[in-house]
Amino acid sequence: MDKVVLRTKRDVITFVNDHPTGSSRGKIIALIALGSIFIDAYDFTSLAIGLDSMKAELNPTPFQVGTTTSAMAVGALLGAIFGGYLVDKLGRYKLLILDLVLFVVAAIGAALSPSIEMLIFWRFLLGLGVGLDMPAALSLVAEFTRNRDKGKFVNLWQPMWYAATITSAALVLPLVFLGMEEHMWRWAVGFGAVPALVILVLRFLFADESPMWAAHNLGMGEAVKILRKNFPSTEFVIEDGEVESETDTRISRIFERGYRLRSLVVAVVSGFQAAQYFAVGFYLPVIVGLIFGQDVVAIVIGTILLNVFGLLGGGIQPFLTHRFGGRVLTLIGSAICVLALIAVGMVEVESAPYLAAILMGAFIFGHSFGPGSQGKTMATLSYPTDLRGTGTGWAEACSRVGSIAGFYVFPLVVAAVGLSQTMIFLAAVPLIIFVTVLVARWDPKDVDIEAGSVGPAAGSASPALAPRQP
Template identity: 30%
Template sequence: MTSAETSVPQRDNIGEAVRHLVNNYSTKSSSIGWLMLASILVEAWDLYAIGFVLVFIREHYNPAPLALGLAAAATQGGAIVGALFGGWLTDKLGRRIMFLSTMAIFIVLALAQSFVTSIGWLIVVRFFLGIPLGSDPATGFSYIMEFLPKGQRELMGNRWQFVFAVGSMASVGVVALLLLTGMDHELLWRITLGLGAAPALLILVMRRNLPETPVWLIRQGRFREAKQVSLSMYNDPLEMLPDRDIQVAKPSPTAFLADLRRDPVRWRASLYGWIANFCATADFQTFGFYLPVLFAMVGVSTLLGNDLILFCLYGVAAVSGWMAPWITTKVGHRGVGILGFGTVFVALLAAAAALYAGWTSVLPFAAAVMIWGEYLSVSNCMTISTVVAKPEYRGTAGGFSYMFVKLAAFPSIFLFPTIFTAIGQANATLLVSGIALVGLLAAIFILPEVYGFDQEG
């Protein structure tokens, strides 16, 4: 690289090349988009598998309630760290190196949790396991927003909850099958947690030849590599760029928020993404905590019965996640937020009313409607946050937004059981409906329509 800083003409060339790439091409994009989303399945597996086997971990180690809660929530705590710093590293080190490294680290730690010798070690391993899980979505959405064209990138991004639901169904199904075998409970929970390494290894193998995004290379001044990748993928040599690398001033990550504030549309869209990520996670994690309690109220009292009903509910979630992109084309991002959070709010009010009145037969139907709305409401939060971000801040934007998912998940999983016990089922359900109402109001009054947003260079 030259020692000179970026000149004004060079900055113009960079902006022109980035806009040219992100607003024109779609070659190979669908397969790359699905590969980016595949890692969400790994996170879904780990998140829900631990919930299904906690009862067996308790049998084996007999931990204090606080320790058991930490074992479940530790991954979410680690993911807060991973989301914040992983997004920044995605901008600093590159999308490709972060994608490969996060899967490699996850494989090692997923296997390690199967061999822990105490509840304390399980908590420690699961905390560090959360770091790559928290980092990975920021990298994946950066790839999607930089490889896919306008319109298509948003639809692909909105499919992430479909993949999440499939991962949830897979974890429920595997636990149910293992229960049917009569397997020793200690072996069952160790195998269940360690199995997450299998899809992670497959994803790592499939990613090994994935190129760096030309957008990131351009923003780093690595023009020769960017031109090679663009020529290979799009048959476009990016003639507007010189055939030599240059030194480009690197923006400070602390300037990310200040940069957002300069554009009211980008600022309001990002603010909605943070609020919606927090609200959607909080209302689902809290309501999901006592779903087994509600099932018991309507006569389902076995672990296998709970698993089978949850499998059906996540099937509803998968349908919602699959339909989200199509719904986006009809009502836009703002309409998706209003429809999703509005459905969750109404379903939770119905569930609360049923609990107050003792109409337990209503609860499974309310749960199904709630989950359909939940997966719709959260489908576009990460998409919105990353599609409006400038390329130099895209990883940081994705990580910062995903951090709000984990900021909601950790206290919800760890603390809500105490709240639930203190105020009762009906009051707890009414409380959770208030969280959905906040998301609904944010969609109505904060979110501008950004479907088809023209990315900047």
């Protein structure tokens, strides 16, 4: 059995980050944490496919429709503003349990809503859960995986997202064939409680608090208890080390020198990718209807097929992150998005609907390959343990501002100038991401994030962590 001496909280972080294989149990915990991303995405997109049935049943005004579709984004914005700070203050595990309870209760409440006002209320609570969940889930993933695997595991949130959007659309098909279109939205929204309940049970059975967060906030003893569960073949010995200062959890730290540039890049990538996704991605059934007509089955199948492009792009990029870094992936993906949107705008949709659909698929691929995935991953990997929740909360807040803009602006612009012209206008969004990332040159790849340094990471572990034979 290897023996490891731990003297400081930095030793705990270095042990996990530099472990040669990583913890198998830790990887399971990371995947369970990513399970909540499936729920986030499902809850965000489930109403889109049943929007027409909801309108027919509840008869909302246009303003109420806009408020209903954006209520989750508003709730997520508020949840992210406070959630990131709470994740760093109270811990990852507590927030992950709380938000899953919210997911279960709010999904059932939304499905049973007797009025549009109650639906808006429950959708807001769902959004609040999403805002709390993202910083907690992604922080936990990053803090249970070694450096070599961090980018890959954190970036798995993107294929998880598209798997959920495909699931939400696929669930609608049996309802259509069974003639249950009248209450389609209720079934689609309510089903979100099922995966939430499954993930909640799994978290109770397997999840732990982050050993890195525990070292910062609960003491070395608690951190070692968690490490022993996840690295059973290692003997951990705590020895007195240097006296460490208390953790500074001020939110303003992410805007101070040393963090300012990365916080700017994180804000632009996260905010603008959300604007383009929720302008196009959330309204994908509407766009498919404009291209292929209003047949419900054609809209559902078209939506599923276009989201497969997102599953492909999101599924490829996690395995390229460690080699190329998030900056390169963002530049490539943003360039694809710019070209695809301009091309869609120049195509005569009525005479070439299949070409327009393929180009929309290219946009979804580019988005998930680059800025879509990095909108959350870059923030998760750009901040040290004591700021990771705050940093991911900042990214999530920017993302929700972008999503609200996408929800509201896109339908207004389409109504004013049509789909083709809207796509050309929308190309400015990924172009802004491309230029910002190109000029700023921030990439957490090969950076010692925990040291607060922007220089190359140290190539070797702390001497205190070198395994020794007893």
